[in-house]
Every structure is written in C-alpha cells, then in structure tokens.
Amino acid sequence: MKKPNIALTIAGTDPTGGAGIMADLKSFHASGVYGMAVATSIVSQNSLGVQDVYHLPIEVLESQLNSVFEDESPQAIKTGMIASEEMMKMIKPYILQSNVPYVIDPVMVAKSGDALMDDEGKQKLIETLLPIATVVTPNIPEAEDITGFNIETVDDINRAGAFFINEVGSEGVVIKGGHLEGDAIDYLFTNKGVTTWNSERFDTKHTHGTGCTFSAVITAELAKGHTIEEAVNTAKRFISLAIQHTPEIGKGRGPVNHFAYQKIEGLDYE
Ligand SMILES: Nc1ncnc2c1ncn2[C@@H]1O[C@H](COP(=O)(O)OP(=O)(O)O)[C@@H](O)[C@H]1O
Numbered sequence: 001m002k003k004p005n006i007a008l009t010i011a012g013t014d015p016t017g018g019a020g021i022m023a024d025l026k027s028f029h030a031s032g033v034y035g036m037a038v039a040t041s042i043v044s045q046n047s048l049g050v051q052d053v054y055h056l057p058i059e060v061l062e063s064q065l066n067s068v069f070e071d072e073s074p075q076a077i078k079t080g081m082i083a084s085e086e087m088m089k090m091i092k093p094y095i096l097q098s099n100v101p102y103v104i105d106p107v108m109v110a111k112s113g114d115a116l117m118d119d120e121g122k123q124k125l126i127e128t129l130l131p132i133a134t135v136v137t138p139n140i141p142e143a144e145d146i147t148g149f150n151i152e153t154v155d156d157i158n159r160a161g162a163f164f165i166n167e168v169g170s171e172g173v174v175i176k177g178g179h180l181e182g183d184a185i186d187y188l189f190t191n192k193g194v195t196t197w198n199s200e201r202f203d204t205k206h207t208h209g210t211g212c213t214f215s216a217v218i219t220a221e222l223a224k225g226h227t228i229e230e231a232v233n234t235a236k237r238f239i240s241l242a243i244q245h246t247p248e249i250g251k252g253r254g255p256v257n258h259f260a261y262q263k264i265e266g267l268d269y270e
C-alpha cells in the first residue's frame, strides 16, 4: 500500500469532537490524508458553548512539535487556535523549516461568543504568522478584526482581500460568507485575482466547527498536491454536504457531518 500524505494540525481541542483538532483529524481522515495533531489549548466546550479554556505551557507545545518533526515530515500544516504570541513564535520556525503549504484559520471567537484569543494575540498573528501563510481562512468578524474595518458589502470584501494579499503578505485568503445574509458565498483572493464559490444557505443551527472543518479540508487537499483553487473547491463541496447532513448531536448548536462528503462522493483511498 502506498504511504499516505500527512497533514498536521496545531490548534485547540473540543472534547465533543465538533471543532478544533478533533474536527481537523476527522476532516483529514475523510479526505484520505493521514492526520497528526498538536494541542495548543485544552478547551472545555460542547454544543452549548465554551465552559473553560486552559492554555498549555509553552514547553508542552514545544515537546509535541518535536515529537512530530523528529519522526515525520507532513506535506501540509494548519494552525487554528493559538492563544499567545509566545506560542506563535514557538510554532513559526517549524513551519518555515517544513517549507510546505501552510493554512491559517485565524480563530478568535467561537460562534458561542466566547473569546479564544486576546487582543494582543490578534495583532501578533498579523505580524508573525499571517505573512507566511499559503491560505488564510477568516470569517467576516475575523477579517474585520484583522483589517480594522467593517465588512458589509462586496466592495468591503474586495478591499479586505487586497489587504491580506498586498499589505499582510499572505499568498491566498478565503473570506468566508457564513456570517452574511443570503447564499453562503466564499471569496478566494490570490495574486491571480478573485474566485467565488456560491452555495445555498442551509437552514440549520448545527454549524459548530464549520470553519475548522473547511480549513482542514483545504489543508488535506494541499497535502495531496492540489492547487489552492482546487483545494478550496473541494473544501466548499465538503462543508456544504457536511452542513446539509448534520448528525444532530448535542443539546445546542451541534457539529457538522464530517463523513457526508466521503459517503456521497464515494472517495477512493489510494
Ligand atoms: N448555513 C450555512 N449553509 C451553507 N454554508 C454555510 C452555512 N454556514 C456557513 N457555511 C459555509 O461554511 C464555511 C465556514 O464558514 P463560516 O461559518 O463563516 O466560518 P466560521 O465557522 O469560521 O465562522 C464557509 O464555506 C461558509 O460559506
């Protein structure tokens, strides 16, 4: 059997499996990629919200990174929740040395409204990690925080896309339209221009972890050697099916279905 491609996620946890590294590992698996995961923070959360957040000591983060990189070389890396500048500085050299596609989900606030990063962390993310990203996947509030202006119209989205590419220095950015009204439209900006993906908006409250899942699939597709455009195309189809076929788990805003794409599209593993 051929050795699989490997994707690594570096992010926070969710014991109920809807978001964070747990959702990333399921999404990697459902994309036919071998997943590895380094935890940054332990988050006690569920479909009802975030109950507690415990940031791991920096030496625990370093120790996990060494365990991964002493042993293997992932073909793509994703970061999600990174709470402090100290963590960002610890992670950055591992990403640079890997020299593989790097996806940033700039996680700042959970949909429950709970903060997952402080204000200083947001500024440091712009300075340390966003300039080395292959793709950044902000939702509208995250894009507003990073750019510093309100995003309400398509003109605002175009201005935000230009800000990430020209001022921050990211190679690509997908500004996700999940938080706007109407169809769920996502906008990919690269130096080649803008590409949009449009899906119907499914009327469901079960959208916990949509951003984690979407960015994890982009990472998996990049690990397989696909282009940014191909990776976002697959991720959009994956997340649309995952939201359309939610498993209705938990008492509140539950997770998406990480295995709908695999079942419906009949993904073949190599
Ligand atoms: N109700 C919905 N119906 C269809 N697609 C959605 C819906 N909500 C979000 N999406 C899609 O899910 C992905 C994640 O978007 P979003 O929910 O904005 O991210 P986040 O979880 O980071 O807030 C995007 O592709 C977005 O268009």
Ligand SMILES: Cc1ncc(COP(=O)(O)OP(=O)(O)O)c(N)n1
Pocket: 011, 012, 013, 014, 019, 020, 021, 043, 045, 080, 081, 107, 109, 110, 111, 112, 116, 207, 208, 209, 210, 211, 212, 213
């Ligand atoms: C550990 C952890 N990371 C990220 C998030 C945010 O997830 P996201 O996919 O943006 O969706 P919501 O969970 O906010 O609905 C999280 N909750 N936990």
